[in-house]
Amino acid sequence: MVANRVRHTVAFTLVHQEGSAEERDFLDAAERLADIPGVEAFELLAEVSPKNGYRFGISMEFADGAAYDRYNEHPDHIRFVQQRWVSEVSEFIEIDYAAR
Amino acid sequence: MVANRVRHTVAFTLVHQEGSAEERDFLDAAERLADIPGVEAFELLAEVSPKNGYRFGISMEFADGAAYDRYNEHPDHIRFVQQRWVSEVSEFIEIDYAAR
Numbered sequence: 001m002v003a004n005r006v007r008h009t010v011a012f013t014l015v016h017q018e019g020s021a022e023e024r025d026f027l028d029a030a031e032r033l034a035d036i037p038g039v040e041a042f043e044l045l046a047e048v049s050p051k052n053g054y055r056f057g058i059s060m061e062f063a064d065g066a067a068y069d070r071y072n073e074h075p076d077h078i079r080f081v082q083q084r085w086v087s088e089v090s091e092f093i094e095i096d097y098a099a100r
Numbered sequence: 101m102v103a104n105r106v107r108h109t110v111a112f113t114l115v116h117q118e119g120s121a122e123e124r125d126f127l128d129a130a131e132r133l134a135d136i137p138g139v140e141a142f143e144l145l146a147e148v149s150p151k152n153g154y155r156f157g158i159s160m161e162f163a164d165g166a167a168y169d170r171y172n173e174h175p176d177h178i179r180f181v182q183q184r185w186v187s188e189v190s191e192f193i194e195i196d197y198a199a200r
Contacts, residue, residue, distance in 0.1 A: 007145075045101065047197060059197070095157065
């Protein structure tokens with residue numbers, strides 16, 4: 001990775017049944033996080049390791065920590081966390097990477 | 101991500117003191133995993149989220165699950181796990197991503 005750049009990732013599991021309309025609706029809403037200014041290289045992924053219980057992942061990159069902070073404070077992000085994430089995600093882990 | 105492709109990631113913490121020669125030596129050895137056939141987009145990273153205790157990360161990609169399996173079974177990988185990982189890594193989590 002380039003210096004200063006941050007890759008923000010989160011692996012998660014939903015409370016919804018696999019393949020349900022509720023799952024699809026949550027993932028559609030999560031994909032709209034890509035529209036928040038500063039978000040780059042956005043990916044909504046399947047988590048496929050048998051060594052943990054997470055089923056999905058989101059990966060996004062920011063040019064620097066300031067851009068990451070602006071994302072965290074953006075009203076669309078705060079609204080998504082409050083209205084969707086808190087009630088529809090059962091387990092998650094956030095892991096953020098930068099150049100060494 | 102492209103269909104069939106797998107991104108294998110592991111976040112980890114070492115038993116070694118931060119900035120020590122032992123830490124440097126482990127990370128040097130970890131970087132040589134990039135030489136194993138099939139490994140693409142190898143990155144040795146800093147884990148920077150305050151929301152977990154991991155300090156480093158490795159990310160690599162494989163063209164498909166078969167290439168990932170060959171990596172797992174490669175003698176250089178098995179040797180690294182047995183001779184270094186088991187005794188020098190205190191905590192870790194493996195998270196693997198693929199296209200949805």
